[in-house]
Amino acid sequence: MSKDTMPILREQDVVPFRNRVREYSTKIGMSLVNQTKLITAASELVRNMLKYAGGGQVKLEIISKNAQTGVRLIFEDKGPGIADIKLAMQDGFTTGKSLGLGLPGAKRLVNEFDIVSKLSEGTTVTITHWKNVR
Amino acid sequence: MERIPILKMGPFLLVTIQVDLYDRLALNLENDLISMVSKTGARGVLIDISVVSIVDSFMGRILGNIASMSRIMDAETVVVGMQPAVAITLVELGLTLQGVHTALDVEKGMELLHDKIGLGLNSEQEEEGSDDSDE
Numbered sequence: 293m294s295k296d297t298m299p300i301l302r303e304q305d306v307v308p309f310r311n312r313v314r315e316y317s318t319k320i321g322m323s324l325v326n327q328t329k330l331i332t333a334a335s336e337l338v339r340n341m342l343k344y345a346g347g348g349q350v351k352l353e354i355i356s357k358n359a360q361t362g363v364r365l366i367f368e369d370k371g372p373g374i375a376d377i378k379l380a381m382q383d384g385f386t387t388g389k390s391l392g393l394g395l396p397g398a399k400r401l402v403n404e405f406d407i408v409s410k411l412s413e414g415t416t417v418t419i420t421h422w423k424n425v426r
Numbered sequence: 427m428e429r430i431p432i433l434k435m436g437p438f439l440l441v442t443i444q445v446d447l448y449d450r451l452a453l454n455l456e457n458d459l460i461s462m463v464s465k466t467g468a469r470g471v472l473i474d475i476s477v478v479s480i481v482d483s484f485m486g487r488i489l490g491n492i493a494s495m496s497r498i499m500d501a502e503t504v505v506v507g508m509q510p511a512v513a514i515t516l517v518e519l520g521l522t523l524q525g526v527h528t529a530l531d532v533e534k535g536m537e538l539l540h541d542k543i544g545l546g547l548n549s550e551q552e553e554e555g556s557d558d559s560d561e
Contacts, residue, residue: 303449310446310480328479328511332519335482383520393483397519 294354300338301347309350310335313365316352320361322423330363330421333398337367337417340394344387345371345415355420362403362422370414377409430455432462438470438539439463439501443478452488460495470539471496474532476507486521493525502527502542506535 298309313334317327334350341348348369355364374380381399386392395417399405404420428451433440439462441455459471471492475481481489493503504527508516516523527542529535 307446307448314479325511325514328509328515329518331480332482332515335480335484336519339482339484391483391487391521393520397483397521400518400520401515 296352297349298352299347299349300341303342306335306338306342309338312352313363316354316363317421317423320354320363320423322363322421326421326423329401330365330419333401333419333421334365336394336398337365337419341367341369341371341415343390345369348414360422360424362420362425364418364420367417367419368414369416373411373413373415374407374409375411377407381407428454429458432458434462434466434468437468437543438472438536439466439468440472440474442474446478446480447485447488449484452485456488456492456495459492460499463496463499463501469501469543471501471503472532472535472539473503473505474507474535475505475512476509476531478512479509481508481512481516481521483519483521486516486519486523489526490524493523493527497525502539504529504535504538504542506530506532 296312298312299305300309310331313331314327317330338350348367348371351366353364355362379385381396383396384392398419402419402421403425406418407415409415430441430443430451439459441459462468463471473489489505496503506529508528527538529538
């Protein structure tokens with residue numbers, strides 16, 4: 293269990309997915325606060341994926357760099373894509389009925405955040421959270 | 427369909443969330459609680475989230491909705507038992523839980539509700555830490 297892919301197609305997939313993220317972060321001994329941040333960020337991102345792209349898949353992996361160990365999650369969807377990423381990253385911006393905290397909030401919660409989106413092709417969000425940072 | 431039980435305790439409704447909420451369950455809770463407030467004329471709602479390990483913006487919005495709807499129906503909402511890690515995460519996420527009162531645990535939450543609706547043992551007059559100074 294150091295690499296895995298989970299399809300997220302329905303709302304019911306969210307809880308098992310969160311549990312899987314928890315397993316990964318527990319496995320490397322991440323602190324409870326960091327676990328909670330990572331799982332919350334992941335929860336925001338799968339919710340976006342379901343809501344705006346009708347689902348997608350998430351790759352989970354444990355990675356190490358220098359002396360650090362962390363969990364990396366890659367959220368891939370084939371949805372409509374995001375027209376203006378800068379706008380989408382602003383607090384309070386939403387095209388749905390949510391609070392508009394999903395993307396910017398998730399970014400604040402993790403150590404590394406990267407988003408790539410192509411209109412009518414899809415969006416990929418990659419987040420990494422290190423075990424010992426913060 | 428799975429549902430979260432709502433207990434009536436005098437003028438209050440008590441909800442203990444014992445599972446990680448998925449969206450449908452949270453939405454059902456919102457509906458059930460509001461109908462219960464209407465049906466019972468409850469003056470307060472206490473929600474214990476001490477075993478909830480994740481509160482994301484969706485769940486936060488549900489809590490906020492419950493609070494605003496209850497307030498319109500003349501009931502106060504107190505959320506109690508939030509885990510420290512959840513509180514830290516909520517602040518960084520940027521979620522303010524507007525209109526939601528919070529208390530450390532069920533006992534303190536009950537006291538707060540009593541105060542809010544003016545049933546407190548020591549009512550309005552002595553709010554400002556006057557516990558041992560007067561008389």
